[in-house]
Amino acid sequence: MxxxxxxxxxxxxxxxxxxxxxxxxxxxxxxxxxxxxxxxxxxxxxxxxxxxxxxxxxxxxxxxxxxxxxxxxxxxxxxxxxxxxxxxxxxxxxxxxxxxxxxxxxxxxxxxxxxxxxxxxxxxxxxxxxxxxxxxxxxxxxxxxxxxxxxxxxxxxxxxxxxxxxxxxxxxxxxxxxxxxxxxxxxxxxxxxxxxxxxxxxxxxxxxxxxxxxxxxxxxSDLGGDRIDIVLRDAAQLGAAASALPLDLTVDTDRRLLSAPAKDRMAALTQAVRALHTAGIEAEDMAIRRPTLDEVFLHLTKEHA
CATH class of the missing domain: 3.40.50.300 (P-loop containing nucleotide triphosphate hydrolases)
Structure with a gap:
């Protein structure tokens, strides 16, 4: 048409x-x-x-x-x-x-x-x-x-x-x-x-x-499939958590949020729980989700904005 x-x-x-x-x-x-x-x-x-x-x-x-x-x-x-x-x-x-x-x-x-x-x-x-x-x-x-x-x-x-x-x-x-x-x-x-x-x-x-x-x-899906989101209780521990977690993380200080691609959902979740427990860092929330279209848009257009 x-x-x-x-x-x-x-x-x-x-x-x-x-x-x-x-x-x-x-x-x-x-x-x-x-x-x-x-x-x-x-x-x-x-x-x-x-x-x-x-x-x-x-x-x-x-x-x-x-x-x-x-x-x-x-x-x-x-x-x-x-x-x-x-x-x-x-x-x-x-x-x-x-x-x-x-x-x-x-x-x-x-x-x-x-x-x-x-x-x-x-x-x-x-x-x-x-x-x-x-x-x-x-x-x-x-x-x-x-x-x-x-x-x-x-x-x-x-x-x-x-x-x-x-x-x-x-x-x-x-x-x-x-x-x-x-x-x-x-x-x-x-x-x-x-x-x-x-x-x-x-x-x-x-x-x-x-x-x-x-x-x-x-x-x-092209952005990398699922993502893992981790919200910490204490924003002061974001740096330590980013160092402890074996993931390609992005950090949102205002929301106390760590986010990363998760190609294997259960493996990423298990690794995150173990790493935070070993480091003595307490998480308030942890979830696996699909990327949003906002994230796709920002990723694709970052060089064209």
Missing amino acids: IIVEGLGKRYGEKQALKGLDLNVPPGTVHAVLGPNGAGKTTAVRILSTLLRPDEGRAEIAGFDVVRKAADVRARIGLLGQSAAVDEELGGRQNLEMFGRLHHLGARRARARADELLDRFGLSDTGRKAVKQYSGGMRRRLDLAASLITDPEVLFLDEPTTGLDPRGRTEVWNAVRSLVGGGTTVLLTTQYLEEADQLADRISVFGSGQVIAEGTADALK
């Missing part, structure tokens, strides 16, 4: 995109992660026909984003970071207005507004002014507005920025519903939990190109 080959874009002396490749199958969520300046926004602007590339090619639903830009626009929706709805109007009025701006007739615009309000659980708020909506409700209305033409591909740029956990969950459920109906979603986000929850595959950008790609589980 989305094909990108050798995409390049330069702003003066800065190379924003450098040989970017991307392939997104239909009916999936593909997350794009990366530090600020990695090229995420530039890529979305090119794919949504708002910017022309300097080199390479990109297609949406089989249409070239440069030569067939009008065909691409007819098949995409875009949800930006800032709200696009009018706060003085009601939810239904907003959606009808978007329908008319997209050249739907008055009857079709009203029908489409009712469909989307029902789909996103906003039917009972259709006449209420948007300024009275909660953050999650407003973002769901934003999402509904981006779907007024029933697009095949939806670009979500930081869709839950500023939302509380409840509002974020509401938007996540709405996105899952869309994908279940066959929509293809390209998601850029700074909330790594969001990518972990929603994405079928993840591309990590660095310096204008893809530096890693795969499922969340595969990316975590």
Whole structure:
């Protein structure tokens, strides 16, 4: 549904995109992660026909984003970071207005507004002014507005920025519903939990190109599988514990935490217990866990930040 080959874009002396490749199958969520300046926004602007590339090619639903830009626009929706709805109007009025701006007739615009309000659980708020909506409700209305033409591909740029956990969950459920109906979603986000929850595959950008790609589980496994976390009772003993433990440790003084890769779960746990007992160091907590996507992100992008 989305094909990108050798995409390049330069702003003066800065190379924003450098040989970017991307392939997104239909009916999936593909997350794009990366530090600020990695090229995420530039890529979305090119794919949504708002910017022309300097080199390479990109297609949406089989249409070239440069030569067939009008065909691409007819098949995409875009949800930006800032709200696009009018706060003085009601939810239904907003959606009808978007329908008319997209050249739907008055009857079709009203029908489409009712469909989307029902789909996103906003039917009972259709006449209420948007300024009275909660953050999650407003973002769901934003999402509904981006779907007024029933697009095949939806670009979500930081869709839950500023939302509380409840509002974020509401938007996540709405996105899952869309994908279940066959929509293809390209998601850029700074909330790594969001990518972990929603994405079928993840591309990590660095310096204008893809530096890693795969499922969340595969990316975590590439970091080294499981990890062991050890929390000490006394932060003053962190140095002694780091010397005593036969592990490749990282130390977090504020949390009294020692952390290390653990390729063999039980062996790492047994070694840690014995080493601390021998050294006379008391642990408050000890656990084996999978790496988080935050740790994967920091590891992959440390040279590109």
